[in-house]
Amino acid sequence: MAALCCRLFSLNFRENIKIFHSTKRFSTSRWTNSRHYAIFPTLGLLSFGSAAAFYLYSQRKSLGVLFASAVCAAKKNVQQEQEAKDGKKPRKRNLREKRFLHFASIEYDGQIFMTPQDFLESITEEEPRPRIGRLALMDSDVRKMLKATPSRHRGGTNMFRSMHNNGLISYTEYLFLLCVLTKPQSGFRIAFNMFDTDGNRRVDKEEFLVLEQIFSQARRTKPEAAEEDEKSLTTDTSLLVHLFGQRGRDVLKYEDFHRFMDSLQSEVLELEFTEFSHGMLTIAEVDFAKILLRYTKVRIHEQEDYLERMKERIPEEKGITFKDFKQFCQFLNNLDDFAIAMRMYTYANHPVTQAEFKRAVLISTGHTLSNHVVNTVFQIFDIDGDGKLHHKEFISIMRDRLHRGFRAQLDKHEGWEAFKQCVKNEMRDA
Secondary structure, eight states: OHHHHHHHHTOOOHHHHHHHHHHHHHHTSGGGGSTTTTHHHHHHHHHHHHHHHHHHHHTHHHHHHHHHHHHHHHHHHHHHHHHHHTTOOOOOOOHHHHHHHHHOOEEETTEEEBOHHHHHHHHHOSSOOOOSSOEEOOHHHHHHHHHTOOOGGGOOTTHHHHHTTSOOBOHHHHHHHHHHHHSOHHHHHHHHHHHOTTSSSEEOHHHHHHHHHHHHHTTOSSOOOHHHHHHHTTSOOHHHHHHHOTTSOOOEEHHHHHHHHHHHHHHHHHHHHHHHHTTSSEEOHHHHHHHHHTTSSOOHHHHHHHHHHHHHHOOSOOOEEHHHHHHHHHHHTTHHHHHHHHHHHOTTOOOBOHHHHHHHHHHHHSOOOOHHHHHHHHHHHOSSOSSOBOHHHHHHHHHHHHTTTHHHHTTOOOHHHHHHHHHHHHHHHO
């Protein structure tokens, strides 16, 4: 609601106020003695109100999002009050848990779950699609969902989209899938081999649950209640059925798990790519820049400066293919290794050239980015136009992109501080 209040606060009603004052002065003239004297200040108020109504109508989508957020906040307050009445100390939720609860649309056996569609929306959209409450599932509904879960052999880069709302994803799995999207594949191979106790490169369901817990634990900002994790392990989910079969007796090879990871990463990247490609084989360089800046701490008016600068430097559109786009996003998963390579390569944190940047990517990831992608990145982030990149600032912005805004949200204010900050931002962007 603070964002709504400050938005209205920053509106420019100057013209409507002029109308109101002019009608007020007019009403004090000789026409005041007329029997119609009361109509003029009324017209002023009507013009003032109509302008406000028109603005609210034009911003109905944004206000709808704000209203939905306010409703969620009200529900949260009611829940906290109920917990206080029951003698329970309300537990402060971290950002990822809040986002999971915000998008999760299913409840079963006292637990809250996401659907595959919920998960995709949570990492590509700002707000979930409109709905009234969560859908409460019966045992028969869950059995039907799990039975329809595709096997490993029927998986692919369209699996989550094809399952749509017909599946269950627990909070632990949500954290684990975030790891799949943001961690380099080398880390998964090391962990997978650690739990392959007999050296046959296979992991059963119980071993995988331990592996899943370890990776998801890295995504938590503080330990959650142990009993919640134990309870989540008692319910079969779509992910477990997909990887280990309907009876849970199949074993998982690393090749199968690697294929699952690559398919999920590709599916999410395809969603982002097709949003701008509109059925074409490439996206414009400016759209590539929009995707990179989308989840970062760079403010809207600053993003416009980035885009305008890039348009001036690359006037002719060549396009970015999905292959190049995917390679760059997979490079971001190795951002920590890239940062180490850059520190060793430039001892005094000097800006780097395109050739140095490309070499550091090859050293840290084993992959080579295309010259066009590297040049586009430099035209976006090379502020002074000297042909060199200040890699520390680039890495900081790309970490926000990699974690899809979670790092930037850690600095957000709440309450009165949020209102003041919002007013400042609106006045600056006006």
